[in-house]
Amino acid sequence: MNILQALGNLGEFIGALGVVISLIYLAQQLSSNSKAVRASSFNAMVQNSLRLLEQLYLDREFADFMARAQQVPLDDLEPAERIRWDSFMLAVYRHYGNLVYQHRVGALDEEMWQAYREDLKQAVTTPSWRGWFERNRDVLSHSLQEEVDSLLAELQFERAVEIEKAASRPGAEQDFPD
Numbered sequence: 001m002n003i004l005q006a007l008g009n010l011g012e013f014i015g016a017l018g019v020v021i022s023l024i025y026l027a028q029q030l031s032s033n034s035k036a037v038r039a040s041s042f043n044a045m046v047q048n049s050l051r052l053l054e055q056l057y058l059d060r061e062f063a064d065f066m067a068r069a070q071q072v073p074l075d076d077l078e079p080a081e082r083i084r085w086d087s088f089m090l091a092v093y094r095h096y097g098n099l100v101y102q103h104r105v106g107a108l109d110e111e112m113w114q115a116y117r118e119d120l121k122q123a124v125t126t127p128s129w130r131g132w133f134e135r136n137r138d139v140l141s142h143s144l145q146e147e148v149d150s151l152l153a154e155l156q157f158e159r160a161v162e163i164e165k166a167a168s169r170p171g172a173e174q175d176f177p178d
Contacts, residue, residue: 045102048095055088070128089132090139096120097144104143121151 102108
């Protein structure tokens with residue numbers, strides 16, 4: 001019985017060792033797959049960014065339209081131009097909504113997120129982009145709404161700091177006439 005018990009114990013040990021080895025292998029595979037999924041997701045985000053941008057650099061007529069749409073009041077656009085503007089802005093803001101989500105779930109690393117966030121921040125400095133967002137915020141994700149609100153608050157704070165610095169310079173009263 002001692003030999004049978006020893007063989008049984010050896011079998012249990014070898015089985016347990018096999019389970020541990022299998023779990024280690026599975027963990028490595030999951031880690032590799034996770035990296036591949038994140039890389040694929042990032043590539044899809046970049047491709048979407050490029051698709052949105054290529055309309056501007058490949059199509060002069062569209063670039064001219066965008067320049068006009070960003071400079072004139074929305075009410076001055078023709079009905080077809082208004083539809084075009086609304087459609088493009090929805091696509092762009094949905095793209096940023098996807099980026100917010102990808103960052104939140106860890107598919108977009110901090111460095112890339114900060115670059116995209118700065119791009120969005122610069123975009124909402126223009127009255128046309130900010131105005132579109134304010135009129136259409138309800139069709140966007142709550143996460144994106146919170147992000148844009150945060151960016152607008154940052155911009156407001158930065159502007160207040162600039163005004164304060166300018167006011168403290170000698171001769172500042174000339175910068176801010178009554």
